[in-house]
Amino acid sequence: MSVFTTVTKEQLSIWLQSYCIGELIDLQGISSGIENTNYLVTTSHRKYILTLFEKLSSSDLPYYLNLMVYLSDHNIPCPVPIADLKNNLFGNLNNKPASLVTYLPGSQIEDPTPEQCANVGKLLANMHLSTLSFKEKMSNMRGPEWRETVAPTLIPLLPYEEAKFLQKELDFQSLHQFEGLPQGVIHADLFRDNVLFNNNNISGVIDFYFACNDVLLYDLAIVTNDWCINKDKQINKDNLLALLHAYHHIRPLITDELKMWPVMLRTAALRFWISRLYDYYLPRGGEIIHAKDPNHFKQILQEHLLAQDRLSEIWI
């Protein structure tokens, strides 16, 4: 993936004249993006991330950028979109919608400790609470409707046993509704590569482009499936308890949420299994160079299934 749309220093220097962030010193393409083109931009003021949106349209962008402004106003450490002189949070660069956000220092955690999981839990609860008054709405683009649309195109491509397992899980999930659970703004992609640490403290949360309004417990399940899973794909009890306790201390979980928890862990695993299957079997025009292994989430799902009864026992 990496850089789809090239930006030269000359083009960027002209574009930056409509901002108040000093003179351009350097720009470097960032290879890790999957959805967008990202550059690290250094000006005489500081470092920024320039994002050219390859898929998101100008009509969706305000939600994500306003959310990041809102979160930083409420003291959630996230990249802050920089407004231009006309107070717009994004503009047009080389025919793509483009925004500048502050660059956050910090590094990713590979093997999280319970203490680090607790900090993620705190952060998630603070995010969930602080956005209670965020007025704008965005539906979940990777919710049940998407699942039901995408799965039928995938099933014919899968090995027989795998197709059967996927269909069975889809049937199981279609029996469950989460609408009664507490809802709000969720990050929906809070994997280890989207959280930056400075020692044990979180210095930043990034990549809000899957954020939406949905069930809060779903966000916690997404986090659990990445931060609290051992190499054998089973739940890491210490990490999960640290996560849940820290979260619960700030946003108390309710009995109804416990009831749905084992199902929700499967829902979250299924979502990423399907999107990875999709990227693997139906790559969009050579866009994904390194599709991630879908089996990782199939295995997590299988383990959740096997441990279904015990999943309720690891709780606050």
Place this chain on the structure above:
Amino acid sequence: MSVFTTVTKEQLSIWLQSYCIGELIDLQGISSGIENTNYLVTTSHRKYILTLFEKLSSSDLPYYLNLMVYLSDHNIPCPVPIADLKNNLFGNLNNKPASLVTYLPGSQIEDPTPEQCANVGKLLANMHLSTLSFKEKMSNMRGPEWRETVAPTLIPLLPYEEAKFLQKELDFQSLHQFEGLPQGVIHADLFRDNVLFNNNNISGVIDFYFACNDVLLYDLAIVTNDWCINKDKQINKDNLLALLHAYHHIRPLITDELKMWPVMLRTAALRFWISRLYDYYLPRGGEIIHAKDPNHFKQILQEHLLAQDRLSEIWI
């Protein structure tokens, strides 16, 4: 001055429940404020400044707080007001309007170098440019009308020669209008104690409670009268040239501004001479414990008068 309104840890803990900034660890009164009560607040998230506004009314506060949010959105390093869960930038604490802003690290400069003055010039020009699209308006509460209202109450209290000098300067100033010069949002109080440095770099600009819409050159004159004045109250040429060149590089100064520059330096000195005279001769109910010496600005004004013809020569 220092702390007029006492806030206990218990009171603050309850108040902080409407914010998303962690748990209160410590609070300490800050003695340096003249207009407001300030506390340094430490929570499990980070450090904040809590301000209880002793004079400013709830109707004026949005201008200042929204301006700080706007400036930080445009990458000017200033305290960022923290929104509460209902997205309000200020609330009510012990019957005073109260706000929380981020605490900025850094220290004040006593004897500024030309390099530090250049950084102040850059920052001032960036502030002036970035606020071109700031929609809210605030008139200058310390402008000509205030001067003409306050001076007559002061003149009878002054020694004869000083009263004569003040009246003469008021007469001179009344002959000059600045309306034709470029206008915008000005800080209006950018003295050394309102700029924080980390080595030679500015880490923060604070105290926006005199900010208003006025002539930009006036802001530059206020800065000059504090940052570019030697112990003998004469202009420090090296500092001033560094300030002007850095400013001009970002917001080019025009010929009309040069024409008014010597007068403007006197206008800015007069404003602070009068407010210090006022605090000295007419202190408000024991509020000012350490009134600042008014003579400092009288002497600067006298030196500007003597050097009037030469002031135009130190220019970009």
